[in-house]
Amino acid sequence: MNNPKAIYERPLEEMIGKLLEMGIKDFSVLDAMRRVPRHIFIDEALRSRAYENMSLPIGYKQTISQPYIVAKMTELLVRNSAKQNEKFEKILEIGSGCGYQSAVLSYFADEVHSVERIKQLVSKARENLSDLRIHNVLIKNRDGFEGWDEEIKYDGILCAAAPPEIPKSLLAFLKVGCCLVLPVGGSKSQKLKIVTKTKKGFDEQECENVSFVPMLGGTSK
Numbered sequence: 001m002n003n004p005k006a007i008y009e010r011p012l013e014e015m016i017g018k019l020l021e022m023g024i025k026d027f028s029v030l031d032a033m034r035r036v037p038r039h040i041f042i043d044e045a046l047r048s049r050a051y052e053n054m055s056l057p058i059g060y061k062q063t064i065s066q067p068y069i070v071a072k073m074t075e076l077l078v079r080n081s082a083k084q085n086e087k088f089e090k091i092l093e094i095g096s097g098c099g100y101q102s103a104v105l106s107y108f109a110d111e112v113h114s115v116e117r118i119k120q121l122v123s124k125a126r127e128n129l130s131d132l133r134i135h136n137v138l139i140k141n142r143d144g145f146e147g148w149d150e151e152i153k154y155d156g157i158l159c160a161a162a163p164p165e166i167p168k169s170l171l172a173f174l175k176v177g178c179c180l181v182l183p184v185g186g187s188k189s190q191k192l193k194i195v196t197k198t199k200k201g202f203d204e205q206e207c208e209n210v211s212f213v214p215m216l217g218g219t220s221k
């Protein structure tokens with residue numbers, strides 16, 4: 001059992017079993033979750049817990065999201081888009097953290113643009129993704145409320161930090177028929193929401209209760 005890959009194979013399969021049990025149905029999502037080794041993203045001291053269904057600290061008062069939440073948000077994003085069975089051109093992610101969700105999203109788009117307000121996490125996420133030879137995720141140290149670039153429209157936007165209300169600035173970056181998946185609310189009560197851009201305006205759906213770190217304005221150098 002000296003091969004690290006072999007050591008984590010069983011816990012990874014158990015994690016996939018748990019995701020199925022918890023209601024994740026999309027096999028392309030389960031497959032992407034199977035392809036991303038979560039232990040790579042976690043400090044050595046906590047690595048033995050890498051495949052437990054829980055969020056874990058990654059430094060700078062931030063966490064890596066719970067595997068169920070990563071799978072659920074990815075499923076909502078790919079299933080609620082007009083482009084359901086096609087690969088997306090571009091996905092925008094807000095809050096790269098250590099890059100775990102970005103790695104999962106990399107299997108669903110030609111390009112993932114991810115913004116993170118904490119500079120040190122930008123470097124950490126870039127390193128993790130480069131170790132996994134994932135080259136279609138670009139990460140920028142930027143305030144997510146501003147998106148990536150005003151000119152680009154996305155097939156899907158996933159926001160991994162909770163703003164107090166739906167940011168109108170992000171909705172402007174969506175293509176028609178595509179959606180923004182995000183937690184909304186304060187520290188006491190947050191709901192996962194899907195906002196779809198229609199020809200006439202926006203459609204809003206509310207899903208389950210969640211608990212995310214807050215989406216803060218500005219960047220931290």
Ligand code: SAH
Pocket residue numbers: 062063064065066094095096097098099100101102115116117118121142143144145160161213214215216217218
């Ligand atoms: N996607 C991560 C989870 C990251 S936690 C995963 O795969 O596990 C949320 C991240 O959002 C934190 O790293 C936090 O620094 C970042 N964040 C909070 N507000 C932000 C903002 N306005 N712009 C960009 N990133 C933000």
